[in-house]
Amino acid sequence: MHRRPLFAHVSAHVLALATALLCAGAAQAQDKVTFATNWKAQAAHGGFYQAVADGTYKKFGLDVTIQQGGPQVNNRPLLPAGRIDFLMTGNLLHSFDNVKNKVPTVVVAAMFQKDPQALMAHPGQGYEKFENLKNAPLALIAKDGQFSWWQWLKVTHGFKDEALKPYNYNLAPFLANPKAIQQGYSVAEPIYIENQGKFKPVVHLLADHGFSTYSTLIEARTDTVKNKPELVQRFVDASAIGWVNYLYGNRKAASALMIKDNPEMSEAEMEASVALMKGQGIVDSGEAASNGVGAMSAARIKDFYEQMVKAGLYKAGEVDLSQVATLQFVNKKVGQDIKAKLGAK
Template sequence: MPQPLRPFVSSSLAALLVAPVIAFAQDKVSFATNWKAQAAHGGFYQALADGTYLRHGLEVKLIPGGPQVNNRPLLPAGRIDFLMTGNLLHSFDNVKNGVPTVVVAAMFQKDPQALIAHPGQGRERFETLKDAPVALVAKDGQFSWWQWLKVRHGFRDEALKPYNYNLGPFLANPKSIQQGYSVAEPIYVEKQAGFKPVVHLLADHGFSTYSTLIETRTETVRKRPELVQRFVDASAIGWVNYLYGDRRAANAMMLKDNPEMTIEEIEASVALMKAQGVVDSGESLQKGIGAMNTARIRDFHNQMVQAGLYKPGEVDLSKVATLQFVNRKVGLDLKASLGKP
């Protein structure tokens, strides 16, 4: 396991490293993400790099995902202990299909899924996006949030064109719009084309799912709740330190796992996460990072039923997530000590 990079630890973080903590036997834990290392995974890498997981009695093996890697089946198969998933649609599908997993924390209050447009084309208001002649959307988006856009906001299939994760078609057509991860594609557009795109976060227009969820097996929650609590708490603290403390050690670890990234891209992404309130906004401001509530999960499910993704009663919402490990204000004192209200 990578050791903490002490030269990069800030004085405030160093104080935390020597603070007394409850002693636990070291439990080996495996945690898989859904893509290659990037700033959107920063809090988990931070907890690994600065020793937060270790101080919570956890020896964590972090397993990155990627375009040729599908970590999702590893969780129900018992080959990993925790899994990072994109949004609640994955969790709804698991419950619908009888897969015995459950969400234990939501590290992002907003899903970073966005639509981007060229500036100066009359797309500064979200309402105008439905009139764009070309909408570049990947297949998975076409069968998920695009259906919601059609029902909720009047988008039309006639505009759809496949998005193959190549910015070329979007950059070549100033009238087009394109899907994007709000903390990633805008950075790449500016780097490649020299302009800042118009960015519309779906979360700001009713797409109410949580994102960057931590899932585990229902059996683990039942048999090892203290293990789950330690992993959730340590991850939340990792995110506080990553956003508001010294993140250089975590960034170095991510660059090692994903050499395609640059430190400039990572820092630009962190700035966007903060500006957009992706991680720390809404409920997390009072209840701590990772916060969830059942009413919001129900609201998102109802929207997806209206969009035709699920039939009424098809998903037992009581099995989707448990709130027993979140909403405990973990990390709020640390955040205050780092000078953030």
């Protein structure tokens, strides 16, 4: 009988053991990361969920848990407290405040080139031109908006406080008054208005009229940037690729994860939101079109701060802009090759 040499059995065993150890080592090499958002799961968070769903984070050695926000959840203090590793924030105003108040956080990427903050109006009421919105007799604006970008609208575009009424996130007053204008998140409220009011609203992005902040920022602690820059780079790169795949690839698995976290959402609503994100150039426009998703520039951060100084939100020199964001992790064209392969439609 032909017998296999003993050393062959030993070699095979050693090889199998070595392979198992390598796999175990790879599994152990996954860095656990908690990333918190500022609201319930929705299409505007889709790129991050995509990177979880399709394994992009894992390919970058990251075991990422997404911790969603919501009306009764404030994830912002958890970042400086060390309870989470990265935080998704709304726009640069939060980051300016952090630097002003000496909160040890810094922006490491901007996933949205345009802030989706918008003003909406009924069609056929003379509001198709942005400059006519300031003449509306009723402007439904939430309190936080009244004390931030509304001040910019007054100084820059001549809006007046006389029209102000608080927006309480109920569409009924707007739907009932064809002469009213209302604030909205441009990738969400237009969908709700069309569903409830049976018409497509006129939508004016503030970003298209000079409100130059980035949005959907990723913030990290300054000590993380200093001590674990390689971890930050992997998270930023994987998130950028997640956004490319979410916008241009198969996003069904990401949608399923978001619906699991937030059952109020539907796949149809998220698809409609993705269409708006694409059409409005929210993610993939401006600097991102050439430098990759997440791109930022010091010049644009400075421009937005100067606008906010003119609006009276800050004093000149009050915020050290060099502490607001770091560009070391962005502008590297990450994901551009994937976008080309997917066709970027």
